[in-house]
Amino acid sequence: NAGVTQTPKFRILKIGQSMTLQCTQDMNHNYMYWYRQDPGMGLKLIYYSVGAGITDKGEVPNGYNVSRSTTEDFPLRLELAAPSQTSVYFCASSYSTTGRGSQPQHFGDGTRLSIL
Amino acid sequence: SQKIEQNSEALNIQEGKTATLTCNYTNYSPAYLQWYRQDPGRGPVFLLLIRENEKEKRKERLKVTFDTTLKQSLFHITASQPADSATYLCASPKSSGDKLTFGTGTRLAVRP
Incomplete structure (x- = not known):
């Protein structure tokens, strides 16, 4: 199994450009997440989805949009790129976290994005 | 405020410790x-999960403890190897049903 696949691996954007970071998973997980990771700051949740057609904001959603039309795909859209969005972006997926315990999250290898 | 914190300084140890x-x-x-x-x-990459009613969890050379009195979890790697060199992150939900909040991670370097 491929697990969680993110594309592209690297990208350089100019200020004001837009792009979509792609994420797909083949584990039939209903939960999917987008994080950004900045040096010394840890992973911050941008958006998450509990199933196809359902998305919700995380801790740092401003400047981003998401959609979830299928179970497998969860793209992240940057409409007007800003230098503050320079970061490493990780997509993750898991089974449902409802109930007493929590399911582990499975991460892709990230997209390294620079905004110049 | 609610926080989850890890030592930001790297941990350097000798192989086998x-x-x-x-x-x-x-x-x-x-x-x-x-x-x-x-x-x-x-x-x-996920390693271990420990619940509040569990004091200790083990998996091969890994051991995690959870002390609700000290508000602390310890992660142990016994007989460490250079291949264990990596950054280790802890994460927890801040409230029931909440999403995970991650610590900033601690980098471990195991020297031969």
């Missing part, structure tokens, strides 16, 4: 804690 990493939380009581490993240029 036990590595101990710390995760502290303040102003909340997590139902569980998760530990992940992250290698440079890669995404985090």
Whole structure:
């Protein structure tokens, strides 16, 4: 199994450009997440989805949009790129976290994005 | 405010020794804690989960403890190897049904 696949691996954007970071998973997980990771700051949740057609904001959603039309795909859209969005972006997926315990999250290898 | 914190300084140890990493939380009581490993240029990989009613969890050379009195989880790697060198992240929900909040991670370097 491929697990969680993110594309592209690297990208350089100019200020004001837009792009979509792609994420797909083949584990039939209903939960999917987008994080950004900045040096010394840890992973911050941008958006998450509990199933196809359902998305919700995380801790740092401003400047981003998401959609979830299928179970497998969860793209992240940057409409007007800003230098503050320079970061490493990780997509993750898991089974449902409802109930007493929590399911582990499975991460892709990230997209390294620079905004110049 | 609610925080989950890890020592930002790297931990350097000799091969064969036990590595101990710390995760502290303040102003909340997590139902569980998760530990992940992250290698440079890669995404985090899940290692262990420990619930609030469990004092200790083991998996091969790994051991995690959860002390709700000290508000702390310890992550131990026994008989450490250079291949264990990586950054280790702890994570927990800040409230029931909440999403995971991650610590900043502690980098472990095991020298031969």
